[in-house]
Amino acid sequence: MRVLVASAPLVGHVRPLLPLALALRDAGHAVLLATAADGLTAAPAGLPVRDVAPGFDFGRIARRVLLRHPLIARAELAGTAGTRGAALLFGQVNDELADGLVAVARDWSPDLVVHEPFAVAGALAAARVGVPAVRHENSLFDGRELVRVTTGRLAAALRRHRVAELPPPAAAIAVAPPSVAVQDGWPMRYAPHTAGELPHWLREPADRPRVLVSRSTVAGPGGAGPMRAVVAAADRVDAEFVLVRPDRRLSRSALPPNVRTVDWIPLDAALPASAALVHHGGAGSVLGALAAGVPQLATTGPGDRRFNANLAARRGAGIAAPSRQITPGTLTRLVTDPALRAAAREVRREIAAMPPPAELVARLESLG
Secondary structure (H helix, E strand, C coil), rough: CCEECCCCCCCCHHHHHHHHHHHHHHHHCCEEECHHHHHHCCCCCCCCCECCCCCCCHHHHHHHHHHHHHHHHHHHHCCCCCCHHHHHHCCCCCHHHHHHHHHHHHHHCCCCEEEEHHHHHHHHHHHHHCCEEEECCCCCCCCCHHHHHHCCCHHHHHCCCCCCCCCCCCCCEEECCCCCCCCCCCCCCCCCCCCCCCCHCCCCCCCCCCCCCCCCCCCCCCCCCCCHHEEEHHHHCCCEEEEEEHHHHHHHCCCCCCEEEHHHHHHHHHHCCCCCEECHHHHHHHHHHHHHCCCCEECCCCHHHHHHHHHHCCCCCCCEHHHCCCCCCHHHHHHCCCCHHHHHHHHHHHHCCCCHHHHHHHHHHHCC
């Protein structure tokens, strides 16, 4: 079977799709990843990838779209736009992906297209060549709603490729643990795919609680995440803090004795020996902490970050707070509150009980 995997051109969108893509490849199927720009860098060695939008610039699209819609832009920056901002941004993103994805589908002749909700142009390509499409969730939103609002902005692309309307997916794959977010589809265990080497000292617990602090893979508002706030409070907290990929200015500044820095590391490998994760509120970070069973502090930033952070907090497995409210007391609670640890471990068991990606291969084979 030939499987085309379509993703929006962002690292954080590609990576959640890789475990299933690699499971399909390991089962003997031909798999081709179709994305663009930064997404191309996320493809692991041995997985073919095709650039479907040469010259793609997400920042240019974001600036142009949000300047045209200032009220939605303001809500998007506050994290209160819901899917309205996603519809505008990813409607334009998918318009730019559509022609390349259709061309790849015609040239490569897949038997099945797997696409994320933010890459609904993959469903368009599947419809154009007459093969089934499968929606693979990679966020904590309801993928059905994301596809609906994004498709509403794809009228021109649908006309260009003579597709009257997108058919419903042949199947959907849900990665969110049900106690955190309800998604439609076959459940699949969230299995993060991260890059980098893990230093030996991160494999074992530290003498005091270790807190990993990460930031977004996307530049722009809120991209630096909570790192500066954590550094400002760190010397008054009985814990060790590890900044993952801090920006150059922060990494070159004088840091408290209990703060260290590292470059890219596989967070999923480092989390088991850590006490907590502090991050920017991205869906991958929320799910990664939940899969590891560690408490998290997620900042309530732009886009979907407020939504994601609040989901973790409502489940009791984390704290949701803007960066300005990160204090020594907040960080101390993060590493000492037994209720946070208990809830995080409950969700870890819930995720572990979901089928791994390899178990979904046979179900996908029945569609192709």
